Amino acid sequence: MNVSKQKKAAFLLDEIGNVNDVYVQEALQYRNTAPATRRILTAIACSLLVAVIGLGVAGQLDAFFPDPEIPNENPSTYVSLDEFLCTERETFNCITLSVSGVNYFENAHLILQYEGDDTLYQSRALTDKEVGMLRSMIGNGSAVGSDSPTLACRVWLIMGDGSVISPYLSLTPGNVGSAVLFDYEAELLPSENMISYISDILNS
């Protein structure tokens, strides 16, 4: 075997050891989904179950929908994270950064960018506990419908090790950035728990 080629192959083998952690983790956990026929049968069975339950409670549905003519007199939570971030903006305990001021490798940060602030970001440093809690909440939101909502404020979570994620995205390999505040369209709507937790962080 050509010695030079063998050395290059050994080098390549070494460099494969430095690929993205997400791919390394995913490779070991990856499992093929069930065969097509089993998936179809499972889907049919689930649909039948939902239909039976739905018919059973049909007579009770009115109890769950309030009269739309009566306004909610005590709204205590925001409808969305975006609404909260825009409405309460002036109360946040953040510092303003330019893109060059964003550090991806020291401490974890919550980063906000409002529509119209093309070169400026609002940054809030996170404690280890905060980043752990936020990390555990990401991916638990509800999926958006067919039209991704337009966000007036983009949000990123810088983990401190170079990786960047967003509460609006699921944690698939393609949704984890590397030392960059990437553009995205929302796939998920953050849960009420996450909105509440982010509110506590930004107002503390």
Next chain:
Amino acid sequence: MEDYQIVDLYWARNETAITESEKKYGKMLTSLSYSLLSSREDAEECVNDTYLDAWNAMPTARPMYLGAFLSKITRRISVDRWRHDHREKRGGLENLTEELTECIPDVDTPAREYERGLLTRELNAFLQELSGEKRAIFLRRYFYSQPLATIAHELNVSEAKVKVVLHRLREQLQQRLEVSGLL
């Protein structure tokens, strides 16, 4: 225990972190090292060294994926160990190196310095374009050094399919490296 909880234990300098790491990833790490070194004793030593390296790395590191973080350490230690020992017996690492020569272009190129960051970036871009199954096959073979039969069994595909996929991926990677001129 979730990865971030174990990482919190490392940061708190709580030695339970090692126990929890071993419980969650010990078997996988030992298997990875053994597939490279073909020696149970050497593999166990490398895995123990992995926990020491991880203990020293955290803080300041805070990996999101602890399994990948530990795997990379184990792999590096095991590869270094194999090269240091200058094993003459044909082992897993030599087989992998030989397979990967197919990815190296035949065209004579001028001498270049190996630019590690650029090659890693190219590999990540190559992997990103693959389907989940193909990426899993490639990394299980060349990162985790798993035998073809194990890959086939765990991914519920035939061994023939694994061979064909790997052959095509090596060709694709060769073309990519040829165009980029990195190797």
